[in-house]
Amino acid sequence: MLKIIIPTIMLFPVIWYSNSTMIWINMTSYSLMINLMTLPLLNQAGNNSNNFSLTFFSDSLSSPLLMLTVWLLPLMIMASQHHLMKESMTRKKLYLSMLISLQMFLIMTFSATELILFYILFEATLIPTLIIITRWGNQTERLNAGLYFLFYTLIGSLPLLVALIYVQISLGSLNYLVMNIWFQDMSSPWSSNLLWLACIMAFMVKMPLYGLHLWLPKAHVEAPIAGSMVLAAVLLKLGGYGMLRLTIILNPMTKIMAYPFIMLCLWGMIMTSSICLRQTDLKSLIAYSSVSHMALVIVAILMQTPWSFMGATALMIAHGLTSSMLFCLANSNYERIHSRTMLLARGLQAFLPLMATWWLLASLTNLALPPFINLIGELFVIMASFSWSSVTIAMTGLNMLITALYSLYMLTMTQRGKFTYHIHNIKPSYTRENTLMSMHMLPLIMLTFNPKIIMGLTY
Amino acid sequence: MKLPILTIIMTTIFTGTMLTMISSHWLLIWIGLEINMLSIIPILTKNQKPRSTEAATKYFLTQATASMLLMFTIVFNAMHSGQWTTTNIDPNNMIVSLTMIIALTMKLGMTPFHFWVPEVTQGVSLMTGMLLLTWQKLAPISIMMQMFTSINPIILLLIALMSVLVGGWGGLNQTQLRKILAYSSIAHMGWMMAILTFCPSLTMLNLLIYLMLTIIMFTMLNMNTNMTTLTLSNLWNKSPTITMMILISLLSLGGLPPLTGFLPKWIIIQELTKNNNIAMATVMAIMALLNLYFYMRLIYSTSLTLFPTPNNIKMKWQFQPKKRSLFLSPLIILSTLTLPLSPVLSTLN
Numbered sequence: 001m002l003k004i005i006i007p008t009i010m011l012f013p014v015i016w017y018s019n020s021t022m023i024w025i026n027m028t029s030y031s032l033m034i035n036l037m038t039l040p041l042l043n044q045a046g047n048n049s050n051n052f053s054l055t056f057f058s059d060s061l062s063s064p065l066l067m068l069t070v071w072l073l074p075l076m077i078m079a080s081q082h083h084l085m086k087e088s089m090t091r092k093k094l095y096l097s098m099l100i101s102l103q104m105f106l107i108m109t110f111s112a113t114e115l116i117l118f119y120i121l122f123e124a125t126l127i128p129t130l131i132i133i134t135r136w137g138n139q140t141e142r143l144n145a146g147l148y149f150l151f152y153t154l155i156g157s158l159p160l161l162v163a164l165i166y167v168q169i170s171l172g173s174l175n176y177l178v179m180n181i182w183f184q185d186m187s188s189p190w191s192s193n194l195l196w197l198a199c200i201m202a203f204m205v206k207m208p209l210y211g212l213h214l215w216l217p218k219a220h221v222e223a224p225i226a227g228s229m230v231l232a233a234v235l236l237k238l239g240g241y242g243m244l245r246l247t248i249i250l251n252p253m254t255k256i257m258a259y260p261f262i263m264l265c266l267w268g269m270i271m272t273s274s275i276c277l278r279q280t281d282l283k284s285l286i287a288y289s290s291v292s293h294m295a296l297v298i299v300a301i302l303m304q305t306p307w308s309f310m311g312a313t314a315l316m317i318a319h320g321l322t323s324s325m326l327f328c329l330a331n332s333n334y335e336r337i338h339s340r341t342m343l344l345a346r347g348l349q350a351f352l353p354l355m356a357t358w359w360l361l362a363s364l365t366n367l368a369l370p371p372f373i374n375l376i377g378e379l380f381v382i383m384a385s386f387s388w389s390s391v392t393i394a395m396t397g398l399n400m401l402i403t404a405l406y407s408l409y410m411l412t413m414t415q416r417g418k419f420t421y422h423i424h425n426i427k428p429s430y431t432r433e434n435t436l437m438s439m440h441m442l443p444l445i446m447l448t449f450n451p452k453i454i455m456g457l458t459y
Numbered sequence: 460m461k462l463p464i465l466t467i468i469m470t471t472i473f474t475g476t477m478l479t480m481i482s483s484h485w486l487l488i489w490i491g492l493e494i495n496m497l498s499i500i501p502i503l504t505k506n507q508k509p510r511s512t513e514a515a516t517k518y519f520l521t522q523a524t525a526s527m528l529l530m531f532t533i534v535f536n537a538m539h540s541g542q543w544t545t546t547n548i549d550p551n552n553m554i555v556s557l558t559m560i561i562a563l564t565m566k567l568g569m570t571p572f573h574f575w576v577p578e579v580t581q582g583v584s585l586m587t588g589m590l591l592l593t594w595q596k597l598a599p600i601s602i603m604m605q606m607f608t609s610i611n612p613i614i615l616l617l618i619a620l621m622s623v624l625v626g627g628w629g630g631l632n633q634t635q636l637r638k639i640l641a642y643s644s645i646a647h648m649g650w651m652m653a654i655l656t657f658c659p660s661l662t663m664l665n666l667l668i669y670l671m672l673t674i675i676m677f678t679m680l681n682m683n684t685n686m687t688t689l690t691l692s693n694l695w696n697k698s699p700t701i702t703m704m705i706l707i708s709l710l711s712l713g714g715l716p717p718l719t720g721f722l723p724k725w726i727i728i729q730e731l732t733k734n735n736n737i738a739m740a741t742v743m744a745i746m747a748l749l750n751l752y753f754y755m756r757l758i759y760s761t762s763l764t765l766f767p768t769p770n771n772i773k774m775k776w777q778f779q780p781k782k783r784s785l786f787l788s789p790l791i792i793l794s795t796l797t798l799p800l801s802p803v804l805s806t807l808n
Binding site for chain 2 (some may be wrong): 135
């Protein structure tokens with residue numbers, strides 16, 4: 001794993017020693033090379049034998065997420081080029097350093113064996129994200145957004161620290177490889193309920209669960225493009241990844257304790273999708289759609305069947321790519337008209353036809369069109385939840401309908417119809433933007449042909 | 460103050476604390492505490508302002524009360540157990556254990572005897588405040604670490620929990636930086652004392668890291684003589700690197716991973732959980748977030764809300780830097796980046 005971590009750390013000297021003409025070229029090309037080196041990780045044998053050391057390992061759950069993380073770094077760098085154009089050199093380098101340090105923490109988080117190391121790095125990802133949101137965001141609400149983001153996550157995760165230490169003392173070790181063999185069932189007194197809650201709430205806040213989702217629209221909307229991309233695509237999946245790792249020690253309480261959360265998720269899915277239909281702010285719409293998709297992932301993880309785990313992992317990867325692409329598209333709008341309001345730029349298909357193609361593809365994957373992996377994920381989750389309880393099909397089916405509604409609403413609002421009269425200086429799409437969109441779309445299309453690699457642990 | 464006089468007073472302060480730390484006879488410990496207190500009074504009044512005199516008076520009154528209580532406890536203990544060593548205090552003697560804790564926590568500035576800390580720290584200059592919050596903690600903590608087996612854990616845990624609460628909530632409404640650091644000191648003392656009855660080496664660890672961070676904070680604030688949040692927001696004009704260092708140091712003081720300030724909180728939570736004090740650990744951890752909130756406010760006003768371009772309206776006239784900042788860089792690195800060195804702790808006994 002060091003062959004990925006050390007090059008990522010070495011990107012720091014690359015940033016600080018590049019001159020002003022070469023910095024973007026250097027960063028993008030070297031992060032793409034790190035991508036290439038991470039690809040062999042996807043070749044997973046089924047017997048969990050990819051243990052690099054006592055500290056780092058990779059299995060079929062963490063390698064797709066790891067791949068997603070390293071894939072996103074060059075995309076984030078490409079997306080940030082425009083809005084950092086006017087900044088001074090030091091500030092550009094600081095921004096890129098924040099992105100690289102976030103990347104380093106994320107890679108280590110997804111490959112950590114020891115759960116306390118996972119916790120420390122999970123919290124460590126908060127600091128660069130906070131700095132990116134608060135320092136480089138564009139509106140005054142970014143201050144509030146940073147505080148909400150930091151404190152929601154910390155309040156949820158401090159009980160997790162206490163719970164992990166308690167589990168370590170009672171089980172003997174928190175090394176994931178050892179825990180697979182040494183795990184015991186949680187006993188049934190009421191204090192185990194509290195232990196279960198303490199373990200889960202951190203990840204519920206991160207996912208986010210419907211009642212605790214207040215930080216997400218704020219943080220996503222106020223963050224600059226790279227911040228939104230990494231938040232939507234990777235940081236939310238940290239919650240899902242953590243929950244999937246902890247399911248071993250949380251048995252058998254999950255069968256009983258999961259009920260309120262499943263109900264909140266099912267209702268929250270519909271609520272947040274419906275809010276999307278009434279949004280005027282484009283980034284806010286995409287942020288609420290993230291809550292809706294992640295609610296499905298939470299339902300899947302709490303149900304603990306092999307198909308639901310496959311669906312959860314596939315949905316996480318698919319949603320990561322789709323949501324990041326939607327934020328890039330929204331940002332391309334924002335850079336032209338300097339506003340996130342959807343009404344101000346309509347009928348863009350007449351001006352930017354190629355970008356309209358990307359809008360179409362992104363909206364289609366967002367509404368889980370066959371044969372994309374979004375559909376595979378959602379279908380597995382919906383089938384698992386139907387087998388768990390037949391009533392859920394009403395909610396999940398309704399959610400799929402409303403998702404289709406708002407995705408098409410977003411598409412037709414921005415692309416179709418008569419263009420607005422006051423927009424007369426839309427610059428044509430840059431090659432950089434088209435590359436960005438195609439690099440989001442190509443993995444989605446190619447994974448359609450072999451979804452086995454993103455199906456996770458129970459394939 | 461003239462240099463020979465300052466030297467004599469500083470040496471006396473040093474001697475007082477050293478006398479307390481190396482003694483095992485209660486009388487000498489008390490004498491050391493008194494020498495320390497009396498010699499710091501001229502340092503507090505160095506400023507010759509009425510506010511400093513008021514601060515010195517408050518400090519003197521509370522510390523004298525604590526010393527008197529300590530003397531009472533010492534004599535009472537000698538009367539009942541017949542010996543003057545620190546390691547043999549009878550924990551079953553209710554009066555002795557209670558008044559001992561009261562006296563020592565009053566010296567340290569822990570709840571419910573914390574009321575003097577913000578006011579005294581505010582009334583003196585920055586460097587004197589640093590001396591107050593760092594050096595003055597050494598003597599009482601060394602006493603408590605010598606006698607930790609005789610302390611009533613329930614009372615100490617209660618005081619520690621209340622200190623964490625008061626340190627968090629009290630600092631929320633402050634804009635004066637010295638008061639913010641005073642409330643931070645109250646909260647950190649709470650963390651240190653919570654673990655004393657279980658594992659005193661962790662009190663030492665927390666004390667060391669807290670001392671380093673407080674010295675760094677005061678030094679950085681002293682560079683521009685910033686005393687309020689408002690003046691701190693001009694720091695980006697003078698030295699942007701110091702704004703970044705303030706960011707990292709405050710995050711470390713607030714206990715965010717992956718910085719070193721997380722290490723004492725983590726290990727203290729671990730020891731408390733091992734001793735089945737899970738509720739206390741959780742409550743203290745969540746209350747530490749209140750501390751983090753007002754550090755975040757400071758961070759927002761210094762480094763995270765900078766103008767996109769430098770402006771010349773708020774520039775201060777750039778004189779040659781006169782204030783020395785010894786050891787600032789090594790201290791910053793030690794107090795923010797050494798979390799990966801935490802396995803070293805297993806070599807301590």
